[in-house]
Every structure is written in C-alpha cells, then in structure tokens.
Amino acid sequence: MKRYKRYILYIGICLGLFVSPFGTNCAKAKDFVVVIDAGHGGHDPGAVGQISKEKDINLKVTQKLGRQIRQNCPDVKVVYTRNRDVFIPLNRRAEIANNAKADLFISIHTNSVANGRSVKGASTWTLGLAKSEANLEVAKRENSVILYEDDYKTRYAGFNPNSAESYIIFEFMQDKYMEESVHLASLVQKQFKNTCKRTDRGVHQAGFLVLKASAMPSILVELGFISNPEEERYLNSEAGSTSLANGIFRAFLAYKQEQEMKQNGRNGTSLSEAQPAPKETAKVSPSALPQERIAGEVIFKVQILASSRPLAKNDKQLKGIKAEYYREGGLYKYVCGASADYDQVSRTRKKLSNKFKDAFIVAFKNGKKTDVKAAIEEFNKNRLANQQE
Ligand SMILES: [Zn+2]
Structure with missing residues (x-):
C-alpha cells in the first residue's frame, strides 16, 4: 500500500512539473552556463586593506551574484x-570555465x-x-597571483607577471569574444x-592571464578600491556587496536577453501562445483585451x-503598474496601456517614462506582434483618411 501511495505521489510530482511553467524550465537541461570566479583565496589574500582582504570581498559578491542568478x-x-x-x-580557474563549456566568465x-587613499570607483x-601604464599595473597585480604557485614558470611558459616584456603576448593575440566581452563590460x-x-572608472583592456585562458566572452570586474578607507567600508557592508552583486546581475540579465533575442529573432510570437501564468503572477487574459477581437485591427501597447x-x-520590478505579458524569445515581456489609438499609447508611454525610462511601444495585429513602424504608418494614414471624410 505504502509503495502504491508513493507511486501516486511520484506521478503527481511529475505531472506538477510538467504543467508548471517553472517545471518546464526545471525539466529541461540548463541552456546557459555562467562561471563566476571569486578572485584569490586561501593563502593568497589579494589586495589587503585596513579592515579586510580582497579575497573575502570577492567571494561575498560572487555568492550574492550567484544566488540572484539561481533564483x-x-x-x-x-x-x-x-x-x-x-x-x-x-x-585552473579558466579550466573550470572551459570544462563547463561556459557561455560567460x-x-x-x-x-x-x-x-592613493582618495582613488576610488x-x-x-x-x-x-x-x-x-596604469592599466598595465592592474594586470600585473592581478597576474602576480601565479607567484603563489610553485611551478608557475613552467605552467605559464616563462611568463613573468612583473615584467612589461612578458605582456607582448597580448599584442598579437586574436580574441574572437572581444566584442561580446566589451559589451557586457559596458x-x-x-x-x-x-x-x-x-x-x-570605465571599461578597459589589459593582459589578464585568467581571461586569456578562458574560451568564451569574459570580463574581470574591479568592484572598488580597498586602499580607499571609505570605499573599503562600503565594500565590506551588506548594502554595498548586495548593491554591487545586483548591479552585475542586472547587466548579466540584459546581456543574456540580448543574446537570446539575437538567436530567436524579434518577431512572430503570438499573444495566444502565452503560457498560463502561475497563480500568483500577473495574468494575461485574452478577454482583458476586447479590442483585439476586431480582426485586423492594430493594437499598440x-x-x-x-x-x-x-x-x-x-x-x-513592475513598480505598481498593472501589466500583462506576452512571451517571446524565452522571455516574459510586460506590456500595458493597450489601445488602438497610437496617440493615446504614446501619451501612456510618456507618463510611464519616469518609472520605466526605456519603455517603448509595440504593436499587435490579430493577437500577433507586428512591425511597429508599419503599424504607426497605417495608423497615420487612417487618421488622415478619416479627417478628409
Ligand atoms: Zn584581485
């Protein structure tokens, strides 16, 4: 009997996973791998400040970033x-990333x-x-960690992290991931x-060994200056490490979404294809959009x-705005202010721009996303025709 019950429970769980939109994600293999590398560690403290060591700050931000992504x-x-x-x-750090076939490092x-107690950023x-010279110094300092390794001379083919001549290897190097790396960095x-x-303090290039060995878009973040007492306090505060981790997370998300858009293209996802939302999520219901029932009419949002x-x-994230979503390129895209009147939607966008400064207008026809430029042209043409009548 017990066994039978367990079997039922098992089927229940499977079905639950199957119908839940989260479940489909869980069931499918992870399709994007990010390797997060907390610099230094163990007997290598990294840079040392008055109250802390670099290795601990790096780890804290790394773990917070990882948690955000996982959640x-x-x-x-x-x-x-x-x-x-x-x-x-x-x-070994680059090797971990290469073995994991990471999409990002x-x-x-x-x-x-x-x-330089006042230098910050x-x-x-x-x-x-x-x-x-200043940029080279950053790479020299970070590459010097290899001096903690016994056999660094053989392992890094005679690379001397403190000699400028060693850095000539970066001069003739081809980096096919440069564009993506620089974009993520920005x-x-x-x-x-x-x-x-x-x-x-901006985006810079320098010869970092750890980035050279990783075969994917890669960035190295310098969170701030441990040598600046004020910034060191910030870096060691919960608020500071959380804010920095969240900042990197948002950049990661934007980067990943752009990559997905590039792969999946922008058009062609239907509103009616929207998966049912889990109970507690903002719901898109076709019945909430009566205007779209008029065949062929363009609806702006x-x-x-x-x-x-x-x-x-x-x-x-919704900032109190009642929005519905449509799905496209694996993303839930939130829209509001639906109307066939482009001018009205335009005003809505303007009003929303203080809360969502990147808000933009999209158009739907027969429930499917359609080219917004053409839709606006059509709207203007119809308006002119109506005025002439
Ligand atoms: Zn470091």
Whole structure:
C-alpha cells in the first residue's frame, strides 16, 4: 500500500512539473552556463586593506551574484571556481570555465593602489593590450597571483607577471569574444554608475592571464578600491556587496536577453501562445483585451520590461503598474496601456517614462506582434483618411 501511495505521489510530482511553467524550465537541461570566479583565496589574500582582504570581498559578491542568478534564471547553470576560502591556481580557474563549456566568465576582484587613499570607483576589464601604464599595473597585480604557485614558470611558459616584456603576448593575440566581452563590460559599468552610484572608472583592456585562458566572452570586474578607507567600508557592508552583486546581475540579465533575442529573432510570437501564468503572477487574459477581437485591427501597447521568469503582480520590478505579458524569445515581456489609438499609447508611454525610462511601444495585429513602424504608418494614414471624410 505504502509503495502504491508513493507511486501516486511520484506521478503527481511529475505531472506538477510538467504543467508548471517553472517545471518546464526545471525539466529541461540548463541552456546557459555562467562561471563566476571569486578572485584569490586561501593563502593568497589579494589586495589587503585596513579592515579586510580582497579575497573575502570577492567571494561575498560572487555568492550574492550567484544566488540572484539561481533564483531568477532557472535556465542558467551557475558554476563557481571557488565557493569558500581556498586557493585555486589561475589556470585552473579558466579550466573550470572551459570544462563547463561556459557561455560567460565573470571574474570578481577588488582594486588597490599604493599611496592613493582618495582613488576610488569601479571598473570592468576585458582581455587586450593595456593602453596605459596604469592599466598595465592592474594586470600585473592581478597576474602576480601565479607567484603563489610553485611551478608557475613552467605552467605559464616563462611568463613573468612583473615584467612589461612578458605582456607582448597580448599584442598579437586574436580574441574572437572581444566584442561580446566589451559589451557586457559596458553593461556592468552602466549599472555600477546608474544603480549602484559608484564612481565610473570605465571599461578597459589589459593582459589578464585568467581571461586569456578562458574560451568564451569574459570580463574581470574591479568592484572598488580597498586602499580607499571609505570605499573599503562600503565594500565590506551588506548594502554595498548586495548593491554591487545586483548591479552585475542586472547587466548579466540584459546581456543574456540580448543574446537570446539575437538567436530567436524579434518577431512572430503570438499573444495566444502565452503560457498560463502561475497563480500568483500577473495574468494575461485574452478577454482583458476586447479590442483585439476586431480582426485586423492594430493594437499598440507600451512594453515596460522583460523578464526571464513570470513576475508576481506585486513584484517590485513592475513598480505598481498593472501589466500583462506576452512571451517571446524565452522571455516574459510586460506590456500595458493597450489601445488602438497610437496617440493615446504614446501619451501612456510618456507618463510611464519616469518609472520605466526605456519603455517603448509595440504593436499587435490579430493577437500577433507586428512591425511597429508599419503599424504607426497605417495608423497615420487612417487618421488622415478619416479627417478628409
Ligand atoms: Zn584581485
């Protein structure tokens, strides 16, 4: 009997997984792998400040970022190069990413300068040739971790992290992931500046060994300066590490969504294809859109955001706006203010722009997304025709 009950329970769970929109994500293999690399660890403290060590700041932000991704992106596999205070050789970190066939490699570090207590701010780096002495210094400091490894001379083919000549290998290097890496880096900096309110030190290139060995788009983030007492306090505060992790997370999400759009194309997803929302999420119901029942009529809507998962009605991201979603490219795209009157939707977009500054107008015809430019032209043509009547 017991066995029978367990069997029923098992079937129930399977069915539950099968019908739930989350379940479909759980059941399917993770299709995006991100490796998050907390710099330094173990007997390598990284840069040392007055009250803390770089390795601990890096790990904290790494774990918070990983948690955000795991909670919000069920289709993403998160791999850590280290999830505790342990020493990992530099080339092992890249190897972990390569073995995991990662789509993205994010290395997290904290900056430091000698005799520069007032120097502050966040920067993001990609692989390349350093354009300045200061940039080269950052790479030298980060690459010097290999000196903690006994056999670094053989392992890194005679590379001397402190000699400028060694960096000539970065001069003739081809990096086919450069464009994507630089793009992600700029998304991260945008977040650091706009939402984390950090001093923006920009996107730079330098010869980082760990980025050279990883065969995928890769960035190295310098969260801030541990050598600046004020910034060190911020980096060690819960609010600080959370804000920085969330900033990187938002950049990651934007990057991933763009990649998906590139792969899936922008058009052709039907509203009627929208999967049923889980109970507690904002619901799209075709009956809530009576205008769309008129065959051939174009309906304009304001798209306010896209999410990799359905959002609860009271989700903070919706900022109190009642929105419905349609699905496209694996994303839940939230729209509101549906109307056949483009001018009205245009006004709605304007009103919403203080809450959603990137809001834009999309158009639907017979429940399917349609080219918005053509739809606006058609609207204007009809308006002119009506005025002439
Ligand atoms: Zn570092």
